[in-house]
Amino acid sequence: MLLYHDTRAPNPRRVRVFLAEKAVAYDTIEVSIAASAHLTAEFRKKNPIALLPVLELADGKVLRESMAICRYIEELHPEPNLFGADAWERAQVEMWNRHAELELLFPIAQVFRNTHAFWVGRIKQSAEFGTIMREHLGERLDWIERELGNRPFFAGDRFTIADITAMCALDFGKVSDIRIKAETHPNLAAWHQRVSGRPSSKA
Amino acid sequence: MLLYHDTRAPNPRRVRVFLAEKAVAYDTIEVSIAASAHLTAEFRKKNPIALLPVLELADGKVLRESMAICRYIEELHPEPNLFGADAWERAQVEMWNRHAELELLFPIAQVFRNTHAFWVGRIKQSAEFGTIMREHLGERLDWIERELGNRPFFAGDRFTIADITAMCALDFGKVSDIRIKAETHPNLAAWHQRVSGRPSSKA
Numbered sequence: 001m002l003l004y005h006d007t008r009a010p011n012p013r014r015v016r017v018f019l020a021e022k023a024v025a026y027d028t029i030e031v032s033i034a035a036s037a038h039l040t041a042e043f044r045k046k047n048p049i050a051l052l053p054v055l056e057l058a059d060g061k062v063l064r065e066s067m068a069i070c071r072y073i074e075e076l077h078p079e080p081n082l083f084g085a086d087a088w089e090r091a092q093v094e095m096w097n098r099h100a101e102l103e104l105l106f107p108i109a110q111v112f113r114n115t116h117a118f119w120v121g122r123i124k125q126s127a128e129f130g131t132i133m134r135e136h137l138g139e140r141l142d143w144i145e146r147e148l149g150n151r152p153f154f155a156g157d158r159f160t161i162a163d164i165t166a167m168c169a170l171d172f173g174k175v176s177d178i179r180i181k182a183e184t185h186p187n188l189a190a191w192h193q194r195v196s197g198r199p200s201s202k203a
Numbered sequence: 204m205l206l207y208h209d210t211r212a213p214n215p216r217r218v219r220v221f222l223a224e225k226a227v228a229y230d231t232i233e234v235s236i237a238a239s240a241h242l243t244a245e246f247r248k249k250n251p252i253a254l255l256p257v258l259e260l261a262d263g264k265v266l267r268e269s270m271a272i273c274r275y276i277e278e279l280h281p282e283p284n285l286f287g288a289d290a291w292e293r294a295q296v297e298m299w300n301r302h303a304e305l306e307l308l309f310p311i312a313q314v315f316r317n318t319h320a321f322w323v324g325r326i327k328q329s330a331e332f333g334t335i336m337r338e339h340l341g342e343r344l345d346w347i348e349r350e351l352g353n354r355p356f357f358a359g360d361r362f363t364i365a366d367i368t369a370m371c372a373l374d375f376g377k378v379s380d381i382r383i384k385a386e387t388h389p390n391l392a393a394w395h396q397r398v399s400g401r402p403s404s405k406a
Contacts, residue, residue: 048346048349049302049306049343049346061291063294063295063298064298064302065297065298065301065302067297067301068294068295068297068298068301069294071293071294071297072290072291072293072294072297075290075293075294076290087275087278087279088264088275090274090275090278091266091271091272091274091275091278092266092271094268094270094271094274094275095266095267095268095271098268098270098271099252099267099268103252114332124335124338126329126331126332126335128329128331128332129317129329129331129332132327132329135327140252143251143252146251
């Protein structure tokens, strides 16, 4: 298996952490967004919309989208289970993984895209929308803080894909000066320490 | 089963079309976003972040997020299969469902939220970002048009959840004057006619 990724982007990291939890071996090709390598005709043969990550299988088949890749790997390597062990747990994990993606990763990515100097001259930015998303994210973090008062991990008693998504989202926030503050968000800070202590977090 | 929904919102419709394809019976409670019924303390007991749809089971358990709900229903009612029949098809369906969601539904929803009079005074809008998303969507529709030259449905030879997401997204675009033009996007128009001809599209 070959993973096309950028070591600094949050979506490829979701896949790398997932693969580390599964202890699956794979090769990588760095596609540097900073160097616009994702925009080349060559990479667009792998992904016409120029997004990372992309997984290429030994037979040349290509799979895009971080969660499609992780789900496929879960089917090939079921243990340790990271998407839920029965129908109801799978539903809960999917719900919390989507919350982590849509309520945390999405606004964090929009703050970055719309306000960071990295994207100046690369995409059309709206600082106005970036400000709206930063404020929106603040409300969502307050909600997650309350939720994590009830359980150690996003989807329940154990580590799942939802924690991977949330960790990659929040770590990526740092580049936009979005940080978990232990004084105001102690549950979130304790959760972050818990997931960051896993060897997979270094992937 | 009880579905909290708004008949005009795209995410609840994804679940209704899915349930119609499965021929599963359920009850509904209308939670009118126009009347701000989703913002009440009562509804926030079902969903603290005030989003629709929400599924309530007979035992009172609650499930949020359209795709968590659809996946759960797929497990309870496997036929007709809408998420893929083997590991590779499931990966393809997930990839295309995410493309339909992230590349079509997401920009369409952002155009609506940021530019439509419906949201004035309800949320902070950025017309600037709405314009950026409208242009971005145009590029994505051109890409999908090329893709649908190769196959009749989003994820391959048969109707899946990816078609449901894409249909709900594009139909919802009309309120923001986003329309499929048969002259420039004949494959997309033919696909739309194909999926709209299914009885489930009326759900």
